[in-house]
Amino acid sequence: ExxxxxxxxxxxxxxxxxxxxxxxxxSGHNTVSWYQQAxxxxxxxxxxxxxxxxxxxxxxxxxxxxxxxPNYSSELNVNALELDDSALYLCASSSxxxxxxxxxxxxxxxx
Amino acid sequence: DQQVKQNSPSLSVQEGRISILNCDYTNSMFDYFLxxxxxxxxxxxxxxxxxxxxxKNEDGRFTVFLNKSAKHLSLHIVPSQPGDSAxxxxxxxxxxxxxxxxxxxxxxxxxxxxx
Numbered sequence: 393e394x395x396x397x398x399x400x401x402x403x404x405x406x407x408x409x410x411x412x413x414x415x416x417x418x419s420g421h422n423t424v425s426w427y428q429q430a431x432x433x434x435x436x437x438x439x440x441x442x443x444x445x446x447x448x449x450x451x452x453x454x455x456x457x458x459x460x461x462p463n464y465s466s467e468l469n470v471n472a473l474e475l476d477d478s479a480l481y482l483c484a485s486s487s488x489x490x491x492x493x494x495x496x497x498x499x500x501x502x503x
Numbered sequence: 504d505q506q507v508k509q510n511s512p513s514l515s516v517q518e519g520r521i522s523i524l525n526c527d528y529t530n531s532m533f534d535y536f537l538x539x540x541x542x543x544x545x546x547x548x549x550x551x552x553x554x555x556x557x558x559k560n561e562d563g564r565f566t567v568f569l570n571k572s573a574k575h576l577s578l579h580i581v582p583s584q585p586g587d588s589a590x591x592x593x594x595x596x597x598x599x600x601x602x603x604x605x606x607x608x609x610x611x612x613x614x615x616x617x618x
Contacts, residue, residue: 396546425603434507434592434608435547448604482546489601494539494546 396485396495404501413468413498417485424466429480478502506530507595509609522580524612526593533595538578541590554600583616
């Protein structure tokens with residue numbers, strides 16, 4: 393059984409650019425949640441996708457958007473990058489309810 | 504808004520002793536609470552959970568206690584082992600047991616267990 397994978401591992405962008413982060417969910421899971429973890433803080437909920445539809449959203453602006461594909465993998469897109477977007481981005485896959493399994497994260501640095 | 508708070512950024516204990524990690528929450532709608540453990544360069548892994556209908560849940564060396572009136576939960580690790588050294592996150596959600604939507608996390612406590 394393959395676990396949750398994320399790509400890329402690290403990424404450096406400049407202010408104003410756009411970025412796409414990817415997440416492959418664990419086999420059998422149809423739900424993906426994305427979190428932002430800033431330095432010294434806990435993960436903060438961005439949004440959740442269930443069967444290709446957004447199923448809940450945290451307090452993040454519209455420039456944070458996502459997609460979920462028929463195979464339940466997912467993308468997080470961030471437009472107009474700001475310095476404060478520098479963080480570890482975590483995705484977690486799960487069934488509709490139940491334990492979440494986290495990937496190792498993507499470290500984004502915005503210069 | 505910080506609805507889940509872990510006020511101790513770090514904790515150091517001797518191997519074999521008890522580790523007690525604390526967590527406070529402000530949202531009375533939370534009814535499902537979890538602890539996650541995170542090693543460097545890895546994602547958080549689920550450790551133990553508790554529903555608001557209980558006040559204690561045990562799993563081996565790990566016990567979580569919930570005090571709803573105080574909006575406080577704690578994780579006890581007995582006995583502590585060097586391999587328990589990690590960052591521990593407290594998390595909470597509303598909407599019933601096992602609901603994983605809009606989960607709120609604390610800032611984490613770094614536990615160091617000394618041999």
